[in-house]
Amino acid sequence: MLADASNVMPGTLKFDADQMFFSESLDRVDLVVHGRNSFEGQPNSALRNRIVLTRATRSLERDASNPRATLWNPAGASFGDARAMAGVASGTVAVIGGPGVFAMFASHYDVFWLSQAHRVQMPHGQGVFSGVPRHTPQDVLAGWGLKADAPRVLDSANDVTVTPWRREL
Numbered sequence: 001m002l003a004d005a006s007n008v009m010p011g012t013l014k015f016d017a018d019q020m021f022f023s024e025s026l027d028r029v030d031l032v033v034h035g036r037n038s039f040e041g042q043p044n045s046a047l048r049n050r051i052v053l054t055r056a057t058r059s060l061e062r063d064a065s066n067p068r069a070t071l072w073n074p075a076g077a078s079f080g081d082a083r084a085m086a087g088v089a090s091g092t093v094a095v096i097g098g099p100g101v102f103a104m105f106a107s108h109y110d111v112f113w114l115s116q117a118h119r120v121q122m123p124h125g126q127g128v129f130s131g132v133p134r135h136t137p138q139d140v141l142a143g144w145g146l147k148a149d150a151p152r153v154l155d156s157a158n159d160v161t162v163t164p165w166r167r168e169l
């Protein structure tokens with residue numbers, strides 16, 4: 001689950017080591033892409049170039065509230081056009097959710113970093129991908145052509161891990 005039953009990511013899913021891993025990783029990318037509800041809200045967020053998916057625009061427009069953000073409706077413009085408006089011609093893109101946006105880029109990931117808090121139970125929450133929990137997240141990632149590498153322990157006291165799922169060559 002990536003959010004609770006009211007579609008909010010609760011504090012019980014937030015762990016300092018995972019938040020640090022997430023934040024430091026985003027500091028190294030050239031572009032962040034996410035749906036309107038998945039803004040990461042970190043100290044360095046304002047420094048990051050980003051594309052925000054929304055149907056509030058017909059195709060593309062600059063976000064009046066954030067000079068580094070481009071609003072994108074895929075029904076009206078390509079990702080290439082969105083990148084051009086964002087001013088990012090090449091580099092690393094981080095797709096950070098939510099579930100529909102993860103699926104949209106399914107065939108493009110070089111690596112998907114799956115963090116898990118193994119002791120947290122969230123009945124009726126929102127699955128990380130559509131189809132979860134009917135399918136496991138691991139089934140979905142394998143279906144996207146990705147293969148698990150060795151997990152890293154982020155927080156042993158709380159049993160929080162992150163597993164890189166890499167594209168098989």
Ligand SMILES: NC(=O)c1ccc[n+]([C@@H]2O[C@H](COP(=O)([O-])OP(=O)(O)OC[C@H]3O[C@@H](n4cnc5c(N)ncnc54)[C@H](OP(=O)(O)O)[C@@H]3O)[C@@H](O)[C@H]2O)c1
Pocket residue numbers: 001002003007008009013034035036037038039053054055056072073074075096097098099100101
């Ligand atoms: N635990 C985690 O690691 C994690 C990761 C990501 C997200 N989350 C949490 O999950 C929740 C967000 O989930 P969400 O399902 O609401 O996802 P979301 O993708 O962040 O937001 C959905 C909104 O994004 C826009 N959108 C998405 N796909 C679109 C498309 N194909 N075309 C045009 N616009 C599109 C729409 O905005 P408009 O309504 O403006 O049209 C839609 O209402 C939040 O609570 C977030 O904090 C948690």
